[in-house]
Amino acid sequence: MIRVAICAPSASLPRELAEQVQHVAAGYGDVELHFHDQCFAEEGHFAGPDEVRLAALVECANDTNYDAVWFARGGYGSNRIAEEAIARMGPAAQGKIWLGSSDGGYLLGALYKAGIGRPVHAPMPLDIKRDHGADAVEAVLSWLSGDTAQLEPNLDGRPTAAFNLMTLAMLSGTPLMPDLSGHVVMVEEVSEYLYAIDRLFFHVTANLPRSVLGLRLGRVSDIPENDRPFGMTAQQIARHWCERTGIPFLGEADIGHDAANRIVPFGVTDRDASLGLAGFTLGKPRSWQ
Numbered sequence: 049m050i051r052v053a054i055c056a057p058s059a060s061l062p063r064e065l066a067e068q069v070q071h072v073a074a075g076y077g078d079v080e081l082h083f084h085d086q087c088f089a090e091e092g093h094f095a096g097p098d099e100v101r102l103a104a105l106v107e108c109a110n111d112t113n114y115d116a117v118w119f120a121r122g123g124y125g126s127n128r129i130a131e132e133a134i135a136r137m138g139p140a141a142q143g144k145i146w147l148g149s150s151d152g153g154y155l156l157g158a159l160y161k162a163g164i165g166r167p168v169h170a171p172m173p174l175d176i177k178r179d180h181g182a183d184a185v186e187a188v189l190s191w192l193s194g195d196t197a198q199l200e201p202n203l204d205g206r207p208t209a210a211f212n213l214m215t216l217a218m219l220s221g222t223p224l225m226p227d228l229s230g231h232v233v234m235v236e237e238v239s240e241y242l243y244a245i246d247r248l249f250f251h252v253t254a255n256l257p258r259s260v261l262g263l264r265l266g267r268v269s270d271i272p273e274n275d276r277p278f279g280m281t282a283q284q285i286a287r288h289w290c291e292r293t294g295i296p297f298l299g300e301a302d303i304g305h306d307a308a309n310r311i312v313p314f315g316v317t318d319r320d321a322s323l324g325l326a327g328f329t330l331g332k333p334r335s336w337q
Contacts, residue, residue, distance in 0.1 A: 050079045050192050052116045053108035054173060056087040056095035057133075058151045059123030061174060063088050066120075069173045072182050076189040083173075084108060087120045094125045102129040102136075105155075109133070109141040116192065121174035122150025122212075130158045130224050137164055147188060148172055149309060153215035154224055160209065160314045161226035169210035169234075169303065169312040184307040191311050196319055200234070200302050200310040203317045206261055210234040210303055210312035213268075217248045220255035229257040232298065234312060236266030238305035242278035242285065245271075249289040262296035267304030 054066075066083045073081045086104035089096030096104075108117045119126070133155070144165040148156060149172060156167035170191070171184035178184065191198040200210070209228055211219070213235040219225045233256065237245060245268060253263075268282035280288065283300075290297040302310040 051114045052079065052081050052118050053084060053111060053114040054081060054087060054118045054120050055084045055104045055108045056120040057101050057105050057126035057129060057155060058095065059093060059121055059125060060090045060095035061087045061120040065174060065176050068176045069185055072185045073189060076193060079189050079192055098128050101125065102133055105129065105133050106136045109137045112140045116145040116147060119148030119152040119172055121172050122152055124151050126151050127154040130154050134158050134162050141165055150212050150305065151215060153211040154219060156314065157219050157226050158224040161224065167314040171309045175307055178307045180307040184309060187311065198311050199317060200312045202264060202301060203319065205316060207231045207316050208234065208312060209314045213237040213248050213252065217251045220252065229259040230261060232261045232264060234264045234266055234301040234303055236304045237268045239270045239272065241272050241274050242280065242282065243274065245282055246285045249285055253289040253293040253295055256295060258294065260295055262298040263290055264298045264301035266301040267306065269305055
């Protein structure tokens with residue numbers, strides 16, 4: 049049995065969505081989900097005050113009853129508690145898989161930098177509300193059960209990391225930022241003007257190490273309409289800044305803010321091995337750095 053603790057380091061999750069996720073999980077007898085009560089706390093934008101979100105995250109991290117920690121949703125807020133959370137994590141956290149995306153990228157990056165467990169870019173419970181949202185939840189449950197078909201198709205044995213573009217830009221230059229030298233970096237974005245996408249690529253490409261192996265662009269969706277055309281597509285923007293900074297542009301990535309968001313374990317992925325918990329030795333992630 050794979051036991052997964054779910055907490056909300058950013059914004060809260062409606063209870064009815066948690067019930068829908070549990071309904072999907074009932075079809076996976078080898079995966080058991082436990083929603084921490086903190087997921088449903090609310091204080092302004094956040095799933096409870098910083099100290100409440102921090103305590104729940106650390107509790108899940110250090111509880112030996114759980115094999116993985118899944119972030120309930122993004123939104124905003126995990127960066128406010130990430131550094132302190134890392135400092136409080138004990139030996140049990142080393143043996144866990146960490147699942148999330150969007151704002152959860154702050155934590156995935158910080159965990160990767162600290163060498164704690166196996167960070168994994170993946171759909172989150174909130175995705176159940178999207179069109180075909182059950183597919184997103186099933187992708188995670190299936191991968192945890194050992195299904196490599198849920199992996200992003202461009203993973204090729206080279207170290208890889210995946211982020212929301214805004215999250216990666218905000219990580220850059222902070223104590224949470226991992227060293228992405230020798231990595232393929234995948235990024236995606238949602239609900240940003242194209243001029244903002246251009247601004248983000250200006251910042252990200254300037255701050256990635258020159259030894260980065262390349263960049264892949266996932267889906268850039270729900271782009272607002274500006275008062276004038278920007279004149280470049282998202283991919284043209286990515287190519288432009290990669291060319292200016294000497295970073296190889298490697299093409300598309302199958303990730304995004306949608307139910308089709310594919311799974312990207314940070315580090316090296318062995319497609320010939322059954323991943324999820326089946327390919328993860330406690331305390332010793334499989335070839336992840």
